Amino acid sequence: xxxxxxxxxxxxxxLVHPGGPFxxxxxDGAWSIPKGEIEPGETAIEVARREFQEELGQPLPPxxxxxxxxxxxxxxxxxxxxxxxxxxxxGGLESVTFEMEWPPRSxxxxxxxxxxxxxxxxxxxxxxxxxxxxxxxxxxxxxxAGGG
Numbered sequence: 001x002x003x004x005x006x007x008x009x010x011x012x013x014x015l016v017h018p019g020g021p022f023x024x025x026x027x028d029g030a031w032s033i034p035k036g037e038i039e040p041g042e043t044a045i046e047v048a049r050r051e052f053q054e055e056l057g058q059p060l061p062p063x064x065x066x067x068x069x070x071x072x073x074x075x076x077x078x079x080x081x082x083x084x085x086x087x088x089x090x091g092g093l094e095s096v097t098f099e100m101e102w103p104p105r106s107x108x109x110x111x112x113x114x115x116x117x118x119x120x121x122x123x124x125x126x127x128x129x130x131x132x133x134x135x136x137x138x139x140x141x142x143x144x145a146g147g148g
Contacts, residue, residue, distance in 0.1 A: 019116035044080035057094025061086030
């Protein structure tokens with residue numbers, strides 16, 4: 001879900017940074033829209049709403065959704081996206097966690113947040129932050145929304 005808002009005469013989008021040790025030092029090209037896997041019996045739009053809540057700790061603001069289509073990321077994951085107007089207080093971020101063995105082969109399990117931070121970015125900055133395959137969503141959003 002690509003949440004967007006108008007701030008100081010420009011359009012901004014909300015991106016999330018993945019948590020965990022593999023992403024800790026990565027910034028440009030590492031951010032994403034809130035997204036997740038479709039479980040049996042779920043629709044893509046239900047997943048988008050659920051993942052927004054799980055990754056950010058707040059429900060998606062009510063309102064109309066603008067379809068942005070589908071992309072396939074480098075690893076093969078198919079991502080469906082919509083844009084929604086709304087605001088999000090970055091101080092309210094409360095992501096669900098996942099567990100993994102860390103450090104590798106240590107036998108110890110640690111919990112990490114799925115999202116360790118979120119940020120509002122103008123479209124130009126967002127293009128440098130977001131995963132390469134997801135830049136298409138920014139282009140589609142800008143085209144449908146009528147510029148930055």
